[in-house]
Amino acid sequence: MILQFEYSVQLVKTSAEFLKQKVPRISMLPDTVHKLPREERFAYAKLLAFVARIDNELTVDEMAMFEQRLGTALLSPNQRDMIRAALKNPPSLEECLDDLHGEAGKLALRDAVLMAAADGNVDEDERDVLEEISEHLGLKEEAVDLLLAWTVKGYNWMKEGYEILNSLEE
């Protein structure tokens, strides 16, 4: 029993040492949505509501991605209700873009790409909207392509996670 206890202490120590080596002491979350002023977070979420409804279909994958981003934006319950209403009755793209600039705009474009790709396919209408957002923000011409490639990389990362989880099963 004592041996067992010492063993588990050793395991924790090993783990802690391992982690100290592997993990930089910096803020790891590059997602800065929560740091934006509330109005900008609202504008960000409104654009995502628009993107979710581009093809007039809302798949479970898109809904899950939308709700995830809504949660991440730390909106007030009242604002969430307004955004969910926008999902039923989307505002125009122009209206969404009017309030969207700088960092909020870039984050919105990034997450719009993630959402458009959530069902495994970015159709022409979605692509056009993404390009329009990118242009509005004054980003690189190839910004949407680069973000789509980045999204695929992220998908592969998620897939690798499942493979690791599967490989851990005895």
Add this chain to the structure above:
Amino acid sequence: MFPDPVGSFPLNERLTYAHVLVHIAAVDGTLVREEVQAIEGYMGKYLIPPEQREEIRLGFESPKPLGELLTNLSHDLLYFILRDAIIVASIDGEYDQSEIDCIRAISDKIGLSNEGLSAAFDWVKSGWKWNSEYKNLISKNDPK
């Protein structure tokens, strides 16, 4: 494109999943906004109803005991709990010893080897790297 089986577990198990993440976030005694943000994101992603989210948020003040939460969970869900517990624990940039203890407890419940756990930590680290890459991709003034 990002299918995630957690969303297809029964609601009671998804609630427990969220309570475990809340426990991880609160266990080191300091709750940072990023941890709350991540958990709110997970609750959204797995479509937890608003009323239940209210109840889960109470755990930020007084989290449910981990041992109690880990009983009666399906083995498969424990893997996803482990995965997302490591992500939540890593958010503030360092793993506190109390967080490591919790992760170890989940890992033990699954019966994972040290190597397996290390692989999971490495995977999380590579995810943060991926996540941060977008910033340099799109701005005109940023290098390609």
